[in-house]
Amino acid sequence: MMKRVDIKVATLAAIIGLALTGCSGDDGQNGTDGEPGKDGNPGIPVATDAKALTVAIDKVVIGDQSDITFKVTNEKELPVVGLEKFGFILSGLEQGTNGDANDWSLLSSEACPASKYSKCGSLTDNKDGTYSYRFEKDLTSETGFTITDDKTLRLVLRTGGEAVGQAEVAYANTSYDFRGEGEAALYSKNVVNNQNCAGCHDDFAIHGGKYTEVETCVSCHTENKVSDASKIFPMLAHDAHIGVISAPVGGCDNCHSENEQATDFANWKMVPTQETCITCHTDVDFKEGVNHWPYDDNAQCASCHTPEVIESVHLSTYQGQNERRSNLHLTVTDAKMVPAPQAEENKGKAGSFVQLTIDILDKDGKSRNEQLDKVNYLYYAEFYINWGDQDQGLGFGESVADGRGKVLRVHTNKGPYPGYSEKPIVLNYENGKTTYEIGPFDMDDKFKGDLTDLYGTVSPRIWFCMDASGENIMDCDGQTDWSNGAAGYNWLEFFNTQGLMEERPRRQIVTNELCGDCHGTTTSEDGFVQMTLNCRNCHSKAGDGEFHGTTCVSGNVDSEEQILLKNLMPRGERDWTTASNAAEECMACHNANVVPTQVIRDAHTKQGDKDYVEQLTMSHPDQKVWIHAMHANNRANQSGEGWRRNVEYSADLANCGKCHVKDSYDAKFLVGRKPLALDLDYMDTYTDPTDPVNGRYAVDGVADAYVSPTAAVCLSCHGKRAAQEGEDRRQVRAEVVSHMKQNGAQFGVTLDEYNGEESCAVCHNLNNLKEVHGQK
Template identity: 65%
Template sequence: MKPLNFKVATLAAMLATALTGCSGDDGQDGKDGTPGEPGQPGNPGLIVADSAKSLEVTVTDIALGEHTQVNFSVVNEQDLPVAGLDKFGFLLSGLELGQDGDANAWKLLASESCPASKYSGCGTLVDNKDGTYSYQFDRDVTAESAFTIADDKSLRLVVRSGGEEVGSTEVAYANLIHDFRPDGNTPSYSKNVVTEENCVSCHDDLAFHGGKYTEVETCVACHADNKVGEEALFTNLAHRLHIGKIAAPVGGCDNCHNEAGEASDFANWKRVPTIASCATCHADVDFKTGANHVGGPREDNSACAVCHSEAMIETNHLSTYQGQISRRENVHLTVTDARMVAAPQAQANIDAGLDTDQTGYVQLTVDIRDRDGQSMNLQLDKADFFYYSEFYINWGGHDMGMERGKILRVFTNKELYPGYVDTPIVLNYENGETTFEIGPFELTDTFDGDLTDSYGMVTPRIWFCMDAQGEKLESCKETSSVWGQGAAGFNWLHFFDEQGMLSERPRRQVVTNEKCGSCHGMTERDSDGMAQMTLNCRSCHPVTKTDSAFFGTTCASGSIDKDGDGQLDEQIMLKSLRPRGERDWTTASNAGEECLACHNANNPPTQVIRDAHTKQGDADYVEQLTMSHPDHKVWIHAMHANNRANQGGEGWVRNVAYSADLANCVKCHEGDSFDAKYLVGRKPLALDLDYMDSYDGLDPDNGKDTSGNKRYAVDAKADAYVSPTAAVCLSCHGKRAPEAGEDRRQVRKEVVAHMKQNGAQFGVTEGEYTGEESCAVCHNLDNLKSVHGLN
């Protein structure tokens, strides 16, 4: 309490007494005066946020100079001011326009953060307690020799917020990107080669350096040549981490460099060639000495565009698939009709005597059409410009009824094997349309019963031969380089039933071509809206008969006992899953689900057994087979999670580094198609547990070896089954991180036990299988969204 001044108080009392004695007051109250005007309302107290889930920063003004000051405000998701924050980061960069062929480049002027750390200092941060703040840079930003500030130049301020608690919640990091000019005018140019939209097509989000930096615009502003070494320059860093390692083709620059969001400079890769950017891919070129460079040595970028024009660069990089688009247009192998019939009509099928009252035959009609959609009036099996023309067909509805269905191989490069490569049977040829009859298809199923009223699917796989100019079709028998001068035809997926082709798809949409193609590469055709996603099937299915280096990795294969210890040797000579450099020279998908014709629950896993990645006697043999199953819904999950038995070994080339969060189901799935209810009552996955019991090996030096019990994948016979929901969930959740000394990750026993407690069955016989999984009771859609962070 403030002390009372005794002298002042005494004087006041004496004056009051004196005035009373002299007033002449009669002691009556006076009349009330006239009421005054109403007063102005008082200002209410400022309301500031006591919690926040997110922060939004707004820069109000920037004063550049020796002591550059930034004034900014912060509000929460309810637009309430947030006071009391003390963790911020500040980056300031300037954009220098390139001269003599150099690319425009950001130069870092300052990088500071509060509180200070061993990596950066903190200037002066002032909290005005009302949601507004000011920050004065510790460093003189005008002293940077790599950049001179001028009124008309573009600058970029990055303000990092988050990483601290507001109320009881820790707010996530976020980066505000504020581009400006010193004179206050809007920048006429800010270099944006790639944007977040480009990156998140594969990644869920960007979060580097402990999650503090979340925007690609931040990365380019800091990874500048006046701040970091050559290896850490953003262009070099991004190329080194992606080229040859991501799922899209090498050389397909437009996988990342496309006009998404605000990527105004997306075409820089072909418009502004520089030594630094080109060398990240063309590592064999020494620009200083001129080695492997037709133009000889180059000291700078001044002459690059003289030879390397935009059109030339685009052609050299993208012609491997853009050129293929033009080539592919020459031939359309068009399915005009498909239907299931109860009994065969082709004499060869009648004579085969395979028809029963529980089988059916598919009649498939195909027309060869030119780029204008006109029939070529050619019988398909007599056209000599096809290197292969194959149709993958299955019947049975959602789960399909047969292991690999039936494959009509009109022309093929496959090794002859009865039941796998059969002579095509022509039922009819009329008006340019060839009708084939394929079968028999089983119309009864152990688990699904009568399949007569179901539906089927058919998809082609095509390669045809052309001249070197890609203008004329050419006989494959006369073409010296089939692969160099050919083209992969467009692939279509069709559904059909007993009446014919279905105009509407009978299956729910699980994935789309666009979602898969966002990472794997995609070709879009404006003429019909079709989008084809690249599928490099040969990454998994190499042609081992002509490729001795990869003998033992495809349909006819198996490990051998080289050291004579009585055990099959571990086979790790696997073909790399890394992408090739040619987009669309490989099989292309137009629905992302054609694989189901072969990759279904009926098809037991064989490759990981043949190559001894798992074998009878292993404690986790059944579980390893489950996670290595070719069934589409297991195969895709397990491959991306790196959980197949042939993945996870140190240095193995089949390891997959998935670029997004595995828990983000909607990254691949359409809508709520990941709901566990869709797996209830589905067909169990087939296993062949004794597949290798009688295998005695092949000669790895002889690709034509047919001695001994040659094990084909199509030899597999189901003798055990696994519950479908458990198999799908195990494909992601079934393994833990590698432990010291382990060559591959081990199955999590506690996960398997949990599944078994809720009805899952692993490796049981047909008679033992009950199909009584209760997973969806607890793991309903709401639960799945919650535990996967999708709410």
């Protein structure tokens, strides 16, 4: 008989209680009496209710007869008696040999009360908050694993799913790793944990919500438990995420990131095995020698696939980008709005102009003393500019004023469309600094009046060419040097009529770190963090048909005049195009003044549809609308069965704090904002943009109707219901639109009809929003 392992733990408390939260209000009435408390030992106060349970393991004896003694308390540290529902999982960790990874083996999974899925051993309630459990199974009988004094064992104890007092306590899992003779485990394999998952997911609960920790999953989805190798946890997790998550596929550190609990976060590059590699590299058959020479085991994998090689192969794109980026910096040294043009080419044009001064710096921060428009090593250098932000006394920026703004295209890979890609106008060049003048900007806004005293933004889009080594800048010849190049870092500068502003005037709504939790981040050595979001998932590119270079088309028209929508799936490489700066620079184009584009209309939202205006609203490019609608799968080009652009958001859409900084989602910030512009007769007036005489581009949309801003934002999440039989997309919820209209919202009204008198924030104040969205 295997010798028994007797372990006593004084005060081990693995606290994993998920507090029950919900939306509730005070009705002013006294609550009803709770159920009588369950009897405990005489003289011992026991809990009459609980929001969460804490489990402390007191004693574990493992052998042919295995016993556990543990104590359960509530959040007030009172003993909880009378519990009847528990789960017990015990697994052992086997050290890998011949290159194999260390693997868990399931020794037993039991639960009380018993069911068709699990047996229940002997459970005893000691009436003082402590419980005793004897496993039904002889844990030494597992043929694939031998318990010894030095091997790590893991006990997972499940609580919850039953009422304590009047409220049911949420499921929670407590895990405890140990080894024989009462000593701490020498080693425990923790590659990922809930903290890694929490970047994208709000919580982690599967199998009816009973299992809430990654430690539980790896303990049960083991080779000796599951019959299908694809269900072993590493393979199962890869299969569920590869090509599905919103971060670049090759970025293993999206999930395998370091934290205090994930002690083996680097396992992905330290222990290469064929079992995990083929979950991504599906075209490889190691046994048959397809796309790799054949071998029988993992013994030699690490000989070639060293940690350095694996990291380089998977992450070199963005790590190399960081190294290459350091060779060149385009820096705005000054920017200001002037009331009249100074460049000869602009003389006689009505309106104000932005003067932008740019210096080219080397990796040491010194000027290269070169005129920007005359160098040949920039594949593109474009600067997106807009104007019209204001504070309004609330500490936030108003919507920018000038439609898609202006783009200073000093170097560009865009097509030569008239009015879209024009030759830059140089005002001055001196001491390595080139000053450009771009405009005109209209300072008279139809909603805000004179905009002269406000401020503007400028952000770049940069790519420069290098040799194959990634060490030397070289002139672009349009071939290999382009792919060897580097995307410059994004940045955002604020300026006014006096020049660059030293302090940030706009409230912070999102951050690179928050967005990067799901989309990935790229960090330089000096700590500069950017969200790794590939804009080309939505934007047009060369070969995308006749609309390339004219608009953000979210797809293209193929030769049969059918809409060919691009997939929203992430690319395989990080930072192949410029990363994003918390989406703020997108405001230059993605604002309330820009009407929805041709392709969205032609694909799924057509004039004459009964919900035409509402569908256009949810498909609007305004930043505060399209981000919500896209994540909620509510845009007109989403939500169809089998459509390529569907999004399955991995968290709770009601969790505003997942993306927003603090209370930046307060409805007061929408009061007085500019309405969203629509062009309702666009399809009647649209013409072929290649027509040299009458061509009308998608960027030439003319606003003829407007939608209230608060209604548009709220509709972006709350506006759709699930499609019913025979419907090819989710339908607009008429009752939601009606409620909004009853409270002042306007949809598709003319400029003269628009009054801006929404009353949403009266009821939906910050406290109300937090309550109904379940926010703390």
